[in-house]
Amino acid sequence: LKHGIKTIMSPAHKIYVDMKYDESTHVGQDWAGYVSVETAYNWDPTSVYEGFNEEDILGIEAPLWTETIHNTVDADYMYFPRICGAAEIGWSPKDNRSWEEYCLRLARLGKRLEQLGVNFHRSPLIPWK
Template sequence: MKYTEGFPLGLQWAGFVELRDAYDWEPEDLVDGLPATAIEGVEAAVWTETLTTTDDLFTMLLPRLSAVAEVAWSAPGRKDWDDYRRRVAQEAAAWRRDGLAFHLTPQVAW
């Protein structure tokens, strides 16, 4: 999904998913009555029908993929958005070093 309404890549049929939206996602909230113990993992699907280059793909994945990983690894209620924003900004140095494209969301002080 697009990050924002004006974002040039992706689709919007399921809404817009900025970094904070991906980070605040709680899998156990999706199905009423589903116990957290029934969740075996999370998935981060990316639809590529509008993406034509690997830079397009990485722009759609990063930094949101790191947010989904944090969701998967963190116990409910144990995430810290401000700490995450600091850490993902630091991780961007490795992405730049490796030549990976990524979305410079205004939600992070890059």
């Protein structure tokens, strides 16, 4: 940072989508802790690590390391719905984000994911329709 280098944020304990949602997740890792749908949404790239300002950050990424992922069904499960939260964090100012409103939008998206045949984690935190 002191040399003006920009960064892409991807803190493992917030947005690595190969981290298990909770102890019952059948695939994934847990070395950085569990990353629930709420954890993956409720973070701010400028406040995860000390010393980062908005102008230091180019964007975010949600990595999926595949040591424990053996097929697209499991990959979809690990990505969805957390990747939706990553997208919103990446394009929406912090002041425009609301966990409560996001839950409602995500609940409606669940039906569409089902129609598309996407295997997704049905978090108990979301009021799925």
